[in-house]
Amino acid sequence: MAPLPTVLRMRRKIAYPLVALGVTVGSSLAVVSPAFAHGYVSTPPSRQALCASGAVAGCGQIQYEPQSVEAPKGRQSCDGGVSTWSVLADEARNWPAKSVGTSVTFTWVMTARHRTADWTYYLGGAKVASVSGGNAQPDAVVSHTIDLRKFPGKHTVLAVWNIGDTVNAFYSCVDLNIGGGSSSTPAPATSAPATSAPSASASSTSAPSTPATSASVPPASVPGAGAPGKAWAANASYRIGDVVTYRGKRYQCRQSHTSINSWEPSIYTLALWLPL
Numbered sequence: 462m463a464p465l466p467t468v469l470r471m472r473r474k475i476a477y478p479l480v481a482l483g484v485t486v487g488s489s490l491a492v493v494s495p496a497f498a499h500g501y502v503s504t505p506p507s508r509q510a511l512c513a514s515g516a517v518a519g520c521g522q523i524q525y526e527p528q529s530v531e532a533p534k535g536r537q538s539c540d541g542g543v544s545t546w547s548v549l550a551d552e553a554r555n556w557p558a559k560s561v562g563t564s565v566t567f568t569w570v571m572t573a574r575h576r577t578a579d580w581t582y583y584l585g586g587a588k589v590a591s592v593s594g595g596n597a598q599p600d601a602v603v604s605h606t607i608d609l610r611k612f613p614g615k616h617t618v619l620a621v622w623n624i625g626d627t628v629n630a631f632y633s634c635v636d637l638n639i640g641g642g643s644s645s646t647p648a649p650a651t652s653a654p655a656t657s658a659p660s661a662s663a664s665s666t667s668a669p670s671t672p673a674t675s676a677s678v679p680p681a682s683v684p685g686a687g688a689p690g691k692a693w694a695a696n697a698s699y700r701i702g703d704v705v706t707y708r709g710k711r712y713q714c715r716q717s718h719t720s721i722n723s724w725e726p727s728i729y730t731l732a733l734w735l736p737l
Contacts, residue, residue, distance in 0.1 A: 499528050499529060499531060499571070499573045499631055500528050500569055500571040500572060500573070500574075501527045501528045501530065501569065501570060501631065501633045502567050502620050502635055503568050503569070503570045504568040505559040505565065505637060506559060507527070507620070507633040507635045508539060508549045508633070508635070508636070509527035509528075509530060509546075509549060510527055511556070512524040512527065512549075513527040514736070515736075517557070519548075520548050522545060522546075523545075523546050528570070528572045529546075530543070530546050530549065530633065531543075531629050531631050532632060533629055534621075534630045535630075536632060537583065537619065538550050538632070539617070539619065539632060540632070541630070541631075541632040549634060550634075556617075556634075557636065558637055558638045558641075559635070559636065559638065560638040560641035560642030561639060561640075561641065561642055562639075562640065562642065563609055563613070563639060564606055564607070564609070565606070565607050565609055565637065566604050566605070566606045566607075567604065567606075567607060568603070568604045569599075569602070569604070569605075569620075569622065569633075570601070570602055571599055571600070571601055571602070571603065572733075574599050574600070574601065575598070575624045576596050576597060576598055576624065576626045577594025577595070577598070577599050577623070577624065577625050578593075578594055578596060578623040578624065579591050579592060579594050579623050580594065580620065580623070581621045581623060582605075582607055582618055582619070582621075583618070583619040583620075584609070584612055584617075584618055589607065589609065589612070590605070590607045590608075594625060609637075610640075612639055613640040614639060614640070615636070615638050615639075616637055616639060617634050617636050618635045618636075618637060620634070620635060621633075690705070690706060690711070691706070692705065692706050693705040693706065693707040693720070693725060693726050695724075696719065696720060697720050698719050698720075699714045699718060699719075700714060700717045701714055701715065701717050702714060707726045707727065708727075710736060710737075712736055712737060713734065713735045714733065714735075715733055715734060715735050
């Protein structure tokens with residue numbers, strides 16, 4: 462067999478950049494999932510989260526990489542103007558709107574924690590809130606509580622994560638029925654959230670991440686790590702195809718990684734786990 466071209470050999474060496482997880486990924490990853498991933502709004506479920514969870518069918522590639530809607534800053538569309546994700550801007554799909562109160566907590570999951578300029582929220586093209594990132598690396602899970610009392614009814618909120626050290630941003634559209642139910646809550650975490658300074662129009666909380674490199678228990682010693690059907694555990698090493706249980710449900714690993722608290726196999730980490 463002829464040797465692979467140089468470009469293909471280089472691609473096989475690219476590791477999936479889950480900065481918080483210390484991931485090491487083999488060449489088979491290119492077949493199973495994308496080589497790069499970054500972040501998206503998981504709750505209330507963004508359009509890509511709905512696709513990834515199967516709540517909305519026929520979404521194409523976005524169902525496998527909800528965290529990858531990246532485009533230059535300043536865009537005002539759910540797909541960031543990128544044709545690969547055009548399904549997210551298809552209003553004919555009648556996207557389901559989550560009923561929430563007038564104060565809504567948006568939770569981002571970061572699968573590659575880029576330095577952050579800010580997170581900005583738009584409604585009808587107008588900025589309704591902005592939370593500074595201080596050009597610092599965020600936690601793996603970040604939540605912002607936004608006051609939307611001036612906008613009752615059904616609306617689409619465009620949430621934008623502006624990266625601090627590149628020209629790009631990540632885009633998530635969240636369909637809401639504002640004032641139609643209880644306020645949304647952030648993703649559950651196993652440790653108490655840390656509170657950062659609020660902006661003039663929004664408050665921010667972040668679930669602290671626990672880098673794999675500082676785990677007090679070696680991954681190999683954690684019961685159930687890599688064993689089919691065993692309970693998910695933090696600080697455990699998982700490989701593609703491993704099956705675990707979490708809160709009575711079964712999940713299959715989609716990305717080789719070392720687990721941390723706040724990355725439980727649920728809708729919040731669809732980049733890592735596939736519900737069975």
